[in-house]
Amino acid sequence: MGESTSRFLLRTDDLCPTMSRGGWARFEALIEEFSLRPILAVVPDNHDPELEKDTPNPGFWKMLRALESRGATIALHGYRHLCASRGRALMPLHTMSEFAGIDESLQQEWIQAGLDTLRGHGLCPRLFVAPRHGFDHATLRALRATGLSAISDGYGKWPFQFGGITWIPQQLWEPVERQAGIWTICIHPNTASDVETLRLREFLRRKASQFASVDDVLGDSGGTVRGLLGLGQSAVWARLRRLRTEAQKAFGRG
Numbered sequence: 743m744g745e746s747t748s749r750f751l752l753r754t755d756d757l758c759p760t761m762s763r764g765g766w767a768r769f770e771a772l773i774e775e776f777s778l779r780p781i782l783a784v785v786p787d788n789h790d791p792e793l794e795k796d797t798p799n800p801g802f803w804k805m806l807r808a809l810e811s812r813g814a815t816i817a818l819h820g821y822r823h824l825c826a827s828r829g830r831a832l833m834p835l836h837t838m839s840e841f842a843g844i845d846e847s848l849q850q851e852w853i854q855a856g857l858d859t860l861r862g863h864g865l866c867p868r869l870f871v872a873p874r875h876g877f878d879h880a881t882l883r884a885l886r887a888t889g890l891s892a893i894s895d896g897y898g899k900w901p902f903q904f905g906g907i908t909w910i911p912q913q914l915w916e917p918v919e920r921q922a923g924i925w926t927i928c929i930h931p932n933t934a935s936d937v938e939t940l941r942l943r944e945f946l947r948r949k950a951s952q953f954a955s956v957d958d959v960l961g962d963s964g965g966t967v968r969g970l971l972g973l974g975q976s977a978v979w980a981r982l983r984r985l986r987t988e989a990q991k992a993f994g995r996g
């Protein structure tokens with residue numbers, strides 16, 4: 743598929759054993775029906791009461807292994823999903839976050855512990871997804887130190903590199919028609935309404951062939967990422983600031 747075609751990545755957030763089973767079942771059915779290979783953002787050691795929607799699902803990790811074997815990409819979604827830090831984040835969408843402002847060595851400890859937990863369940867985490875988009879330069883260094891070299895976050899039409907990390911932008915919180923580019927649609931299965939779920943299904947009926955996997959997206963770039971690559975750091979920040987307004991429309995939904 744050429745550069746003139748838009749491609750979509752589906753990302754489902756806040757997966758953990760106590761997530762809403764009914765909420766998740768709707769999206770698991772869509773993944774199956776349309777043979778999707780989404781990003782599954784998994785909280786390795788959830789302590790967030792907001793994500794305790796059901797009793798722990800004993801089949802949770804097995805279900806993730808099955809989805810990963812069918813092409814889904816596992817993302818480390820923070821550590822405990824407790825957003826108690828007021829540190830300044832690179833993506834300024836929320837005031838409180840889990841990672842931004844936390845000492846770098848502790849961030850690295852959390853990331854490593856999270857990776858160990860997911861790997862202990864037989865998964866192969868390949869991306870980082872920060873709770874509430876909250877991460878800073880120390881997070882990027884900590885990710886590099888643990889060998890995790892890609893995140894799902896940021897703006898832009900194409901994956902780009904910044905801070906030694908490959909950024910696969912996440913720009914949408916619902917299915918929206920888009921021109922050329924790679925567009926990540928972030929869904930929260932715990933809280934998505936039936937109307938939102940139905941809207942995604944209708945979109946998939948028309949566009950399923952344009953839904954890609956992380957491997958497709960990174961493979962497409964032929965090893966070199968596009969977009970902001972080549973821009974100086976100040977240009978990157980200027981663009982982030984310009985796009986902040988648009989992102990703030992989705993405030994509270996990260």
Ligand SMILES: [Zn+2]
Pocket residue numbers: 755756819823872873874996
């Ligand atoms: Zn989250």
